[in-house]
Amino acid sequence: MDKIEIKPSELWISVTSKIKTMVTEQAYATWFEPIKAVAIENHSLTLEVPSKFYYEWIDSHYGTILLEKLKEITGENLKIRYSVVVGEPIIKSRQSSSIVEKQNLLNASNEYYDSGSKLNKRYTFENFVEGANNQLAKAASISVAEALGETSFNPLLIYGGVGLGKTHLIQAVGNQVIKNKSITKVHYTTSEKFTLDFISAIQKNNSSKFSEKYRNADLLLVDDIQFLQKKEQTQEQFFHTFNDLYQRGKQIILTTDRHPSELNGLKDRLLSRFQSGLIVDIQAPSLETRIAILQKKAEDDGLSIPYEITELIATNVRGNIREMEGALIKLFAYSSLSHSDINMTLAKKALHETLGRSQTKKLTIDDIIYSVSDIVEISQKKIIGRGRKMEVVSARQIAMYLSREIVGASLENIGLHFGGRDHSTVIHACKSIKLKMKQKPDFKEYINSIRSKVEI
Ligand code: ADP
Ligand code: MG
Numbered sequence: 001m002d003k004i005e006i007k008p009s010e011l012w013i014s015v016t017s018k019i020k021t022m023v024t025e026q027a028y029a030t031w032f033e034p035i036k037a038v039a040i041e042n043h044s045l046t047l048e049v050p051s052k053f054y055y056e057w058i059d060s061h062y063g064t065i066l067l068e069k070l071k072e073i074t075g076e077n078l079k080i081r082y083s084v085v086v087g088e089p090i091i092k093s094r095q096s097s098s099i100v101e102k103q104n105l106l107n108a109s110n111e112y113y114d115s116g117s118k119l120n121k122r123y124t125f126e127n128f129v130e131g132a133n134n135q136l137a138k139a140a141s142i143s144v145a146e147a148l149g150e151t152s153f154n155p156l157l158i159y160g161g162v163g164l165g166k167t168h169l170i171q172a173v174g175n176q177v178i179k180n181k182s183i184t185k186v187h188y189t190t191s192e193k194f195t196l197d198f199i200s201a202i203q204k205n206n207s208s209k210f211s212e213k214y215r216n217a218d219l220l221l222v223d224d225i226q227f228l229q230k231k232e233q234t235q236e237q238f239f240h241t242f243n244d245l246y247q248r249g250k251q252i253i254l255t256t257d258r259h260p261s262e263l264n265g266l267k268d269r270l271l272s273r274f275q276s277g278l279i280v281d282i283q284a285p286s287l288e289t290r291i292a293i294l295q296k297k298a299e300d301d302g303l304s305i306p307y308e309i310t311e312l313i314a315t316n317v318r319g320n321i322r323e324m325e326g327a328l329i330k331l332f333a334y335s336s337l338s339h340s341d342i343n344m345t346l347a348k349k350a351l352h353e354t355l356g357r358s359q360t361k362k363l364t365i366d367d368i369i370y371s372v373s374d375i376v377e378i379s380q381k382k383i384i385g386r387g388r389k390m391e392v393v394s395a396r397q398i399a400m401y402l403s404r405e406i407v408g409a410s411l412e413n414i415g416l417h418f419g420g421r422d423h424s425t426v427i428h429a430c431k432s433i434k435l436k437m438k439q440k441p442d443f444k445e446y447i448n449s450i451r452s453k454v455e456i
Contacts, residue, residue: 006074008045012037015069022065030330031058034337044079045070051336053301053329055082117178117186122300123171129296131289134165137280141169141253145176148184148219148251153278155242155252159259160282163320166255169282170221173253177219187217191227195234214241219251225274226256229265239270246273285321287374290314293321294328303332309347315375315453316355327354363454365403365417371454372399384419397429398447402454404430 016032023032034054039046049055058066059082070078125145130138137158143151158166174186189197194214201210214220220241228235245252256263259281260274285293294310309331317324334350335342348355373380378395385392396418403414404426411423418426437444 006040008037008040011040011045011070011073012047014073015066018069018072019062019065023062030333031062038083040078043076044081046081046083048083050084051333052084053332053336055084057329057333058082117174118188119171119174119178119186121175123168124175125172127296127300128165128168128172129289129293131285131292133283133285133289134169137165137169137282140278140280141173142176144251144253145173145180148177148180149249154246155254155274155277157254157256157260157274157277157279158282159256159279161257161284161320163322164282164284165321166282167223170223170253170255174219174221184218185216186219186221187214188221188223189214190223191225191234191238194222194238195227195231198234198237211241211244215244217245217250219253220245221253223255224257225254226258226263228270229263232267235267235270239267239273242270242273252277284318287314287377290318290321290324294324297325297328301332303342305331305342306344308344309342312344312347312355312453313351315371316351318374323354327351330354363406365407365409365414368403368406368454369399369417372402372450375450375453384417386419397433398450400426400429401433401447402451406451406455 012035016028019032020028031054034050035058036048037045038048047058049058059080063080066080067078070076070080125138125142128134128138137160140153140156141158144153144156158169160166171188174188177184177186197210197213201207222238228238242252254274260266260271260279263271266274291307291310291314294314295305295307298305298310305328310328313324313327313331317327331342331347331350335346338346340346369380369383372395373383376391376395376398378392382392383396383399387393400414400418403409403417404411409417411426414426415421415423433447437447
């Protein structure tokens with residue numbers, strides 16, 4: 001293709017009209033509307049984006065799909081380049097694109113991905129925040145990286161829920177190993193990719209190339225092995241690859257979303273191989289760790305963000321770290337688009353939808369118990385339990401009071417959710433909180449701050 005007979009803007013309209021049907025309205029408005037297609041040259045389409053975050057976000061979340069759609073429409077393998085607009089609000093640049101300053105023409109996927117190992121270079125140990133939830137997994141990963149093939153942690157299997165850092169951690173091992181000794185061959189793959197490769201090798205009658213690709217690794221990282229479930233032939237193939245590497249003292253690291261004993265549909269001999277090294281888990285991070293992660297992310301991107309904003313995000317976006325990161329990026333995008341500093345008002349505005357999700361689904365008594373437990377750092381079990389320690393009683397009373405105030409639940413119902421207590425206990429709790437709020441302004445402020453965190 002020398003020249004595509006289509007204007008960048010027209011091509012972009014065709015692409016986005018397809019994307020529109022695939023993403024939520026909110027995602028579309030946030031991520032696609034502000035983008036402008038400015039050029040088609042040298043087999044690539046140049047997209048102008050408002051900030052580096054946009055580029056990263058778009059590239060990592062929608063990069064593949066954009067390429068696919070471009071191919072569908074043009075029939076050509078166009079690449080995408082991103083141009084970051086600096087110093088000019090995007091609105092202005094729409095009017096007069098010629099005065100737009102451009103910086104860092106970024107080639108999609110080139111900056112962060114190492115094409116050989118398929119590692120994302122941003123996933124390092126340095127920016128993996130340690131907390132009680134991931135301490136062991138991190139320590140084990142570091143040992144493996146520092147003494148490749150010499151520890152008994154082979155395979156190292158890391159399991160944990162979605163978005164809790166498994167991929168980050170195993171890729172950090174890969175990056176560290178390469179950093180220590182660049183000749184080491186690291187190969188990162190997902191079990192899905194492994195399956196696809198295997199199927200395509202069979203189709204092309206090319207299984208020796210397939211084996212070679214995986215078996216010449218010194219370190220093989222296989223992410224999300226739960227997807228091997230029920231794929232017997234692939235499992236068989238994986239078993240051979242595994243054995244081959246293992247016998248030659250090569251290191252294997254695996255991740256899965258649950259403990260291997262709960263992986264149904266995996267052959268026993270594969271399961272026992274998986275369990276023959278070290279198994280470590282990653283749990284959901286505590287509030288403190290979540291805040292630390294957000295601070296670290298911001299810092300790594302050269303941005304400062306007020307503590308209370310990280311706290312706002314961390315207390316409200318609890319699902320997983322990826323979601324939390326999404327909220328942060330959205331906030332950055334919003335601030336860079338509106339050219340305003342990041343402050344509480346802006347944060348609330350920008351994150352309205354993300355933070356509002358829990359509100360629209362109307363809070364329940366259990367939500368309140370969950371939030372209070374998170375904020376005061378006393379377990380839910382203790383809050384609804386029988387313990388009489390002062391701070392536990394206080395947390396319990398606060399949660400009861402807020403259940404009454406926010407949810408408007410009946411005294412009986414509240415009692416029921418707090419370990420089957422009598423309604424008079426709930427009355428007593430509410431009364432004492434109210435009284436204390438009246439007597440002590442500090443306490444009132446404290447309760448209100450908890451309330452606002454629970455409610456956002
Ligand atoms: P998983 O593979 O478990 O689904 P990921 O490794 O993809 O999760 O992590 C999701 C996001 O959260 C990534 O951007 C990752 O960098 C980030 N993340 C997770 N845990 C941490 C941590 N402890 N410190 C810093 N970032 C983290
Ligand atoms: Mg992952």
